[in-house]
Amino acid sequence: MGCRGRLHPMDGTMPLDDLRLFAMVAKHLSFVEAARRLGVPTSTLSRRVASLEDTLGARLLQRTSRRVGLTEEGERLLERAEPLLDALASVLDRTVDREEEPAGRLRVTAPVLTGSQRIAPALFAFAAKHPRISVELTLTNARVSLVEEGYDLAFRIGPIQDAELVARRIWSVPFGLAASPRFVLEVLQGRTRLDRDTLASVPAVLSRAGGTWPLRRKDGSLDELRPHERHxxxxxxxxxxxxxxxxxxxxxxxxxxxxxxxxxxRLTVVGRTVEPRELFAVYPSRRLLPRRVRLALDWVRERG
Structure with missing residues (x-):
């Protein structure tokens, strides 16, 4: 079964669907996880990948009772095939039924503040333009599982550290510091421009327990300030x-x-500026992104 050099099918043809199934198994290194995401039985998936191996005359995956790994041939095939599969899916999606009106339920989750002020208006404008679309928008700052909860799309403040998700930057959100006039007068002794140590010592209201405030130094380096968490x-x-x-x-x-x-x-910090937050759209797989979701994502990005 092993081979060296170029991978080529024995009869000159390669089933694209089998190649797509292989790529999903290779991405997750698990037949069970790939089968769950694709909605096909594990036995079917295993049989189709084995058929692809027979067609190519090469073993692509090493299977044991505990794990799945890529062979050298499998790594080479995945590296070459994945970009082509993505490109093909995009071409087909934009060509087949491109005149069809998008339809269906669009399940989206977004942060509370940015979601209510920027994302919601854009999504509902999209729904108004496409009457066959229905929007289900959940505003939460919690990182929900898109697959387990059945969401099509999420908007999240970066950085995005989940390797299972595709992340696409949408826009930058400017942040700043502020306090009440009474707090400035009584606690800050009338100062609105603070040094770093003073800012770190005065009471702060945080949106997340144990959170930090990213500040950018003049030399471009990042300073993660841990404020005095009061509330x-x-x-x-x-x-x-x-x-x-x-x-x-x-x-x-x-x-x-x-x-x-x-x-x-408004408050400022000597020698530092408050770092803006990057907002990303995230979804489980680029190839599985339905047309209605892709159109909605492009709409939000253009109008954000």
Whole structure:
């Protein structure tokens, strides 16, 4: 079964569907996981991959009772085939039924603040343009499992560290620091420009327990400041409300400060700027992205 050099089918043909199934197994190094994601029986998947190996005259996967691994031939085939499969899927998706009106339910999850202010308006404008689309939008700051919960798409603040997900940058969200006028007067002694140590020592309202505030130094390096956590709430809007009451400094999107008017005072840090957050669209697999989801994603990105 082993071979060296070029991989080639014995009869000049290679079943594309079998190649796609192999790529999914190779990506996850698991027949069980690949079968679950593809919605086919594990036995069928195993049989189709074995058929591909017979066609190519090469063993692509090493199978044991505990694990699945790629052979040298399998690694080479995956490296060459995966980009081609992605490109082919994209071409077919844009060619076949390209005039069809997108339809179906669009299940999306997004952060509470950015989701309500920017993503929701874009998604519902998309739904208004395509009446056969129905939107189910869940706003949460929790990192839900897209596969287990059945979501088509998620918007998340980076960095994205889940290798199982495809991440596509959407836009940058400017962040800043603020506190109430009373807090500035009584705790900061009227100062709105603080050194790093002072900022780290005064009470803060965090959106995540144990969280840090990323600051960018003038030389471009990143400084992760750990604030003095006084209060914690997982909704940035409520964190801002706590800051308005004088309970501490808050770090949040600049657009969230605007409705507060003079109830909040912007703060700056000597030698540093508050790092913006990158918003990403994430989904389980580029090849499995339905057309309605791809169109919605492009729509949100263009109008964000």
């Amino acid at each position: 914690t709430v997982n909704d940035p809007r409520v964190a801002i409300a706590a800051a308005v009451e004088g309970l501490g400094v808050v770090c949040a999107p600049l657009e969230a400060f605007e409705p507060q008017g003079d109830k909040l005072v």
